[in-house]
Each structure stands twice: as structure tokens, then as C-alpha cells.
Amino acid sequence: MSWKYLCEVSDVETNSVKLIDVDGVSVLVANYGGGFRAMPPICPHMEEPLAESGVIANCILTCTKHLWAWDLRNLSMIGETERDLKTYEVKQEGDKVLALIDGELTYDFDEEGDDDDDFFK
């Protein structure tokens, strides 16, 4: 487990996202004004690419495909959203944004169907 360099603070404008490759792991960096978040690059709903479908306004990241949304300040789910957003721990060191990446975070899109008890989670 180690802190990995993601980008410069100035690389990701406020209210925007940027896709970054970290040693083969695809990471989406989001600048929500109040800070940065780093996450897997897909929406946990239907695997939409958040680099294209994600929009940030008022610290809220919305996947414009089906309007799932999360408050990036505390990662709470907004509205109809049914799954948490997974994130890597992030810190800023001077002008650099770092993330604690210990293997790739993924969503299990099959868990709903593979096990009867999980289908509705």
C-alpha cells in the first residue's frame, strides 16, 4: 500500500473530472471545489464512464445517464441513488494530489444476480 502521485492541483479544474492512469489502474480524479476525490472511472449503477457522464455542481457529482448522484464532501447518496461511490483516500502535498492505491477498486455488477440474497441490495 502506498501513496501514488495522481496529478497537479492545477490539472483538474474546479467542478470537473479527469481520467488518470496510475500504474495501469484507471482512476477518475474529481475536483469539487472543496477538495479532490479519486474513484473508479465508472458509475456503480450501470457502468457508465463517469469521465463522460459525470457532472459536478455544488459539490455534487451526478452521473447524467440516470441521475445517480453523490455529495463529494461526505460521499452521501443523493435522491434515487442506491449504491455508494467507492473512493481512494486522497491527500494534497503542496501542488500535488496523491491517492492511496492498494489494488484497483471495482464494483461487482454481478453480485445482484449471482446470489439470490444479494439481488436486491
Place this chain on the structure above:
Amino acid sequence: MTTISSNRTGTSSSNLRTDEDVIDQVVRPSNDTCLVEVQSKAGLTAFACSKNESLLLAGLRQGLTLPYECASGTCGSCRARLDSGDVANCWPDAPGHMKIKPAKGDILMCQSRPLGDCSLRVPANVVEGFARYELPTHHNGRIERLDRLTSDVIHFDVVLAEPMSFDAGQFVLLQIPGLEGMRAYSMVNYERRTRRLSLVVKRKPGGGFGDWLFERAAAADKIDVFGPLGSATFHPDEGHDLLMVAGGSGIAGMMSILERATNEGHFESHRGHVFFGVRTVDDCFYLDKFSRYVDRARGNLEVTIALSDAPPQGPVEGAHPDIRFATGLVHEVCGRDMQGRFSDRMMSYLAGPPPMVDGALRTLIGTGKVTPDRIRYDKFG
């Protein structure tokens, strides 16, 4: 048509929470009727479904809150997992299959007819819902009044044998003899308990229904109708200002909203902004209707036509001084024009080709800071 079998035979029924009372309540009118059990987040329920009807329509007709958006095979929202039993897939190439996992037994309820009793799991709360006016059902209709509005847009009325009540913004599914599958179209008119549905269709290359309407349809032709459906609806008592962004025939539901809002005096105390995207001036339609709505709203309604391919030309613009014309993609025109005018008193309605809806969502959420609960649209892509 293909047959899909449950891949869980043997273990499936034991996984269901048995509730004989629920199942026994389902009336089975004939041998052609199958019993469909639904395990959902809300527990177990069941309904009867004929072998000639899709699971979705049968369930909706009987008041169950089965999840859906397009009800016509494109969006994937009516996903269910077949736990036991067999269904026929009416449209194996339906685009909605891209969004589900058929290998795991996922089916689109809108495209599946039962071949016998079956049980489904549905990832939603399926309960007996309430209908604001009436449950959707099958109607017999006949075509009336076919009017070509542009080279590829046609307006027509369907006269129903029995009246229907619908909300402004809702749609119906249409089916004609000899053409497999149902098409979804929003009503243009608004009237409570009416036998007349006004509809508008934009002809697309390879679109069987558009081809039929343009080339072969005639007054009095029979047409099957199922509805009303859809949740992108307008209710004056919610007290919202209205923002509408539509492309092509997506304007249909907006016209219904404008009709109701105008007739019920909504624009006496609320504002409305309509952005209607077409390619060129020659592709515009309903301009006279817009002019009437703008006139009756006494300054509280703005209608902007966004022309994506060519700047406006004099004559059409001149004939409609009360309508604004702009050049650009409709969501971009909307974003520019509404800059600083988005408000939290506003409900936004979107309809049109999926790329337009995507663009409009980005504009509303990104530029307008509009929250998702203030945006209504039915997903067709």
C-alpha cells in the same frame, strides 16, 4: 421470436418466500393465462398474464408498480431475472438487451411473453400502486386526420373506442397489424377523459412505423393503443415555473404541457421557457401553436427554436415575431439563454434523441446547478 428458459430450475422455487394467499388471489381466466410470481424488494406478489401479452403490460394493467421507462425495448429499465418458467422474447434484437445480462437469466419484461407459469425477481419495489386517474390498458383505436407537417414529420389523431384520461407529458404504445413490436409516442393534446389522442411522428430511416404512416396509413385504419404511460408529467398544483428542452418529435409532450398550462392559467403566475431543436427552418413545425401559447401567456412564456444546421432565414422568422430563433444545438442554446435565469422554482422537462437529452442533462446540472429531482424525462436510450 426466441424462447428463454430459466437457468435456475430446481432451486428457484425454494428461494421464493412462499405466500400462498398472494398467489391464490390471482384469477386465472383461461388456460392461456399464466401465473407470474414476482419477488421484489417489497416482497412477493403475483399477477395473471396471457400468453399473448407482455409481462410488463399485463402487470401494469393490473396496477402493479413494475419498473419501466420506455416500455418499448430500448432502455433496459424493466429488467427482471427469470427464476423459473419459460418466456418468449418478442424482439431478440431490442437495444435494451445491451443493458441486461441475458446469460444470467435477465429478461426485458416489455419484450417477454410467458409460455407458462413463471417466477421473476425484480430489483425494485413492486406493489399495488395507485393510479392518479386510471390504470393503463389496451384500447382499440382508428387513425384520423393525417397531416404532414414537414418532409419527415407527420401529425395524426387516433380516435379510441373508449375514452382515456392521461397527464400532460405521458405517452402511449402503438401497434399496427403486420408490424411486430410497439412504438412509444407522447400525446400532443391535453384533455381529460378524451377519445382523441393527437400524436406526432418523425420518420427515421428504416423506421417501419414511420414508413407505414407516410406511405400506407389512411383514415379509419385500425391501430392498437396501450396507455397511458410515463412519469415526465406536468401538474399545475405543484406550482413550478417550467423549462422545456426538446428535439424533433420530442416536442410532443411539451405541447401537451403547454396546452394544459395555457388552458388552466398557469402562466398567469408562473414563467415558462421552451427550447425546441430542429435542423433547419424547414424542419420547424407547430409554430402557429407556439404563437398562440406565447400570446395567451402575456409575456410569461418564451419559445426559442434552435436551428442546428443553418441560421434562420427571413420569411419564417418574420411570420412569427413572438418566437425567437437561434442557431446551435438546442441544449447549448438553452444553456446560453438561461444563464443566470435558472431558479429553484423551476421544473425541467426533457425529450428528444438520446444525445440531445444527454447534452441537456449536462447543461441543466452543470451550468444550471439544477438538482436531479427537478428534472423529468422518460429514458428511451
